Amino acid sequence: MNALSRIAYPIAGLLVIAFVWEASILVFRIPTFVLPSIPSIAVALWNDLPALLAGLRVTLYEAGSGYVLGGVAAIVLALVFVLMPLVERAAMPIVVAVNSVPVVAYAPVALVALGMGSASKIAMVALAAGFAVFVNAMNGLKAVDPAAVNLLRSFGAGPLRTIWTLRLPAALPAIASGLRVAIVRSIIIAIVAEMLGAYAGLGQIIYLATQQVDFLRVWAAIVLASAASMAIYGLFAWIDRRLVWWK
Amino acid sequence: AEAVSVRLKWVAQAQFAGFYVAKEKGFYTAEGLDVTVNPGGPNLNGETLVASGADHFALAGGIENLLASRAKNLPITGIAMMLQRTPSAYVAFNDSGIKSPKDFKGKKVSTFFTGAHNTLYAVLSKFDVGANDLSVVPQAVSMAPFIDRQIDVATVMLFNELNVLKARGVKDFTVFRAEDYGVSFPSDTLIVNEKLIAERPKTVQAFLNGSMRGWKYAAANQEEAVDIVMKAASGLDRNHQLGMLAEYSKLMVADLGTSQGIGAIDTAKLEAVRQSLVDRKVLDANVKIGSALEPKFWNAVPVEYKKP
Amino acid sequence: MQGMTDPASDAIIELAGISRTFGGGADRVVAIDGVDLRVGRGEFVTLVGPSGCGKSTLFNIAAGLADADPGGEIRFGGQRHAGRDLLGRVSFMPQRDLLLPWRRVIDNAILALEVEGMRRAEARAKALAMMPEFGLAGFERHYPHQLSGGMRQRVALIRTFLFERDLMLLDEPFGALDALTRTMMQRWLLDVWQRHRRSILFITHDVDEAIFLGDRVVVMTARPGRIKMDVAVDLPRPRPAHVATSADFLRIKSTLLDAIEEESMKSFTMAGH
């Protein structure tokens, strides 16, 4: 697939969405406060752009920081677990339990403990993004041919070396897949966390606009968030394709 | 019976006791209605739900929210005002040196940007404090930032956050009521879709009759009302709910609420609010109170259903 | 668990009473059962036996990769060892090539060197020099999936040879090679062995190869694997190609074939159990 079609198909897809959107407004007579027309959203986006971009910056900062923090922590944790099976045995139930609490359930705790600033959002994003990466990393690190592990051990390779030379490269596709799913989720979690209480960010803008019945602004903020997520996802998909170079 | 639904502005709690009581006591059935009470939640907006027809009625936000909705041509109309007085107030610790809203100047003040911020600005303007003279930040969920003194002044709902502070044993703080400075922003508007008014005015009347009756009963029988609410939404803290209903009732029966009845539409107050919003340029001058509210249904509610 | 040294022994490795059982219940398989085997310093021992008799299992134990059932004893360099101590001290070539799909040929070849900590450039230079001799010149930058079966095996061979240890355990290292490539690899191996005085334990299915290469040929029984026969090959070295037609060679071969045949037949007659 060449670069052109890689862009062309999503754009074709977006055009289809746009068409269905506008058509259903006309056919089903959907009022603007339920589904505004695309041009009116575009106008709102344009008019509010400075404020929205400022919000986006905050959201991306929180999402990015949390993502990096959570991603790194998840991979490190997965590596530790693979390195030390006893630790894995002991700690896995705790990790599963902590991870099984939906991030939104931590939101109140995070807000009260870490305040309404960025710290609480970063913590929540780290937790959510980390889990996605962790599950895939564990899966990838463990799905290694045991015979290959034995070969490396016969060369005198210790557990660290085995991880670096064998498990990590073998797990790369799975980790990349986790990272890819996690990045979009990071942005959403940041927005959701902001909706529950924040000083700034797209989520806060969306929450306030909802309360103040400024539906065009809600849509403009969401379109901006989606566009940013798409762009970042595209970038990651591109990197991901590079990662699995040997196939 | 005719099925209709009402959307609350928040999750089930004593703030909405009247609707639950009316349902439980058969006041709606007596009017020939089968009412579903739909709770709200974060990111739900009663104005939109009623405008779209998803719900027939809603207990929506303050009058400023209704005016803003009208400015955006949402086909909704207010038919009653539950709170005759501003439900919000401001708290500051005594040792902060803040003695009056004038002292908010240069301080960090948090408030709900859900409409309550308009009240704050109106209070401040009484003291010639401009928006740029202090730092106003959004307030959410928790009073912790205030208790931990990260914030100098916080906003409280008289029927909710203030009770939370008291229950937690927080002392030595002063409450600044907007009302005390002549800022009266009636709140908790009961709204209905325009189309329903046009097509089924009897239904609107029936719903309002039952609701007012329910509210009157709830205000008069608070213990029982809270029990009814708690049956609808288990897991609530009873004492907290009792406190909520007590305060809520006070705001409800204040001013016209006493003289004319619960839910009265105080046009003079509303006009003052409208003017302050227009002055601050957050509302288009073309939006008139008359186009946003329709008092005829409330006027037709039998007096014994609404007069406390 | 390193015990006392036994100066009397000049064996590099000595296995005594080694057994290994897999699974339990209905699936229980006794792979090897009380194997005693020693390889002297500088000795080239070849190991033959019917398919599935436990040769690879024995190798895994000798390389320190798998534990034997309790009761046996492994001595390495005269000292008693628990299996794991041997990791990194034995140059082991497994039956499957186990090339890493994400590494180019050259980087698969230097895997052991990398583990040892050699600088990559240096290791690559060393491996690069061996490529032509192994018929892989021009394929250094290919990935394993772009190679033929025999080429993959040769990459695994280079990888093993670059991991220079006193004892080499080679599990059918030439199985996928054609006759001539195999002959060339044999020459190469003998050369390395003689020049560096390595000790080699070598599994093969080719009796000719076993005799041609070995100082001794050890025959294993059908499963459960035991040592059935241990034949010294007293042919002078270097052995020319036509040694395979010599009377001595043929005599040994026929002894071995009889032994193997007897054992192989068991695998099939046991069959009807």
Added chain:
Amino acid sequence: MQGMTDPASDAIIELAGISRTFGGGADRVVAIDGVDLRVGRGEFVTLVGPSGCGKSTLFNIAAGLADADPGGEIRFGGQRHAGRDLLGRVSFMPQRDLLLPWRRVIDNAILALEVEGMRRAEARAKALAMMPEFGLAGFERHYPHQLSGGMRQRVALIRTFLFERDLMLLDEPFGALDALTRTMMQRWLLDVWQRHRRSILFITHDVDEAIFLGDRVVVMTARPGRIKMDVAVDLPRPRPAHVATSADFLRIKSTLLDAIEEESMKSFTMAGH
């Protein structure tokens, strides 16, 4: 693209001018280059050639799994075919066993039958009957990772034999087997071939095996693979084991060895390019 029938030909498969190039630029490898090869109906043709010369590549093309470079022609049963048409019409055993790790031995064995749509119970019964003959009795319920290398290969063999087609393509089917097991498998194969009049194309590295089994032995050149030599083996069948010491056999063997040696050497001298 099925063309007209050529009644004059009694070949089951005929390859004409088949080439295959991999990669491009610096990595370009011409694996095979203009191969002409025909296998007659009921004929047993063995194919030998240096490692990496393109034998497996040729098989993949003949089985319909890979496309040849444009220009060549494949005729199957007298009709011209595009490669893919041959899928499902040729019994193909690849060089690697490719057992499915999640299936038990018995279920790996019946894979082809299952694909054909046979009822599982029936297919299992068929496979079960073959287990003892392949020395796998008692291992039906094991998983592939619990088997030795040679046992895995035998499971792959059963899988192939159960897929009964007029043409069999076997890529080093006995590579991992010991001498005797190999002999037994050879007998088995010859039996199937003769009883059912199958046609077989068989890759091996063992020249003895090539001569012992084949009606013709085809020798390929070093890469790029071409047909170097096509030797008819006019030894009467059934061939006893000791045929390997007969003068005719040895004559053919020496011809072949010379040819292979010449080609193999190229792989290594080309090396220094």
Added chain:
Amino acid sequence: MTRGGILALQTATILGCLAVWEAAARIWGGPYSVMPAVSAVLADMVVNHAALARGILRTLTETVLGFAAGAAFGFLAGAAFAQFRLLERLLLPLLVVSQTVPVIAFGALVVIWFGNGILSKVVIAFYLTFFPVTVNTLRGLMSVDPQRVDLMRSFGASAWTLFWRLRLPFALPAIMASLLLGVSLSLVGAIVGEWFGDTVGLGIMLVQAMYAENMPRLWSIVVACGVLGAGLYGILAAIERRFVWWGREL
């Protein structure tokens, strides 16, 4: 290590963590601390057990239904994309777009389109679940060993057979990983869904406790969520260990 030993180790770890928590809460925490003592949380759970049980049951139902729908759709989409690459190129980007939209911003739309009942919660749980399943199914199906594909094709396997006999088993480990993730997301979806107007469920109890700043209550619900999530995760993990034990071979 024996089964019993592992269990003992795990129990000890959990009890140890709880003990540290309790001690820390008693030393540093007050009655309104963000982290109340374990004992306080337990006491609240006892007091509130009836509501808690009702909440768990409701949320569990929503989660399971949403998860089942999401897993099924995610799998079908991934399988369809693997089979028809054109479909993938056309539609996968749209699914990606869908995942960039924060649903909870659309409370009103969800209510307008899916009503106030359980359906709207299930839809949101579904919406959060299906994407990782789609991605991993696609990835798992595409990463199948090409030589094994060739072998099956040589047996004349149809695309259908190839899928059931080879691609699917090969992809199962990756699919299972996504289900483990998906079940947690499904729970998130159910909880968030309850915020759109409901009276029963852990999500709504969470909101109530949150705005009343009732920390022991909040934690008792967090614990309930954790138990629920861990239970669902545990069931899936057990299924994985039992049925999808094969990894990959080089």
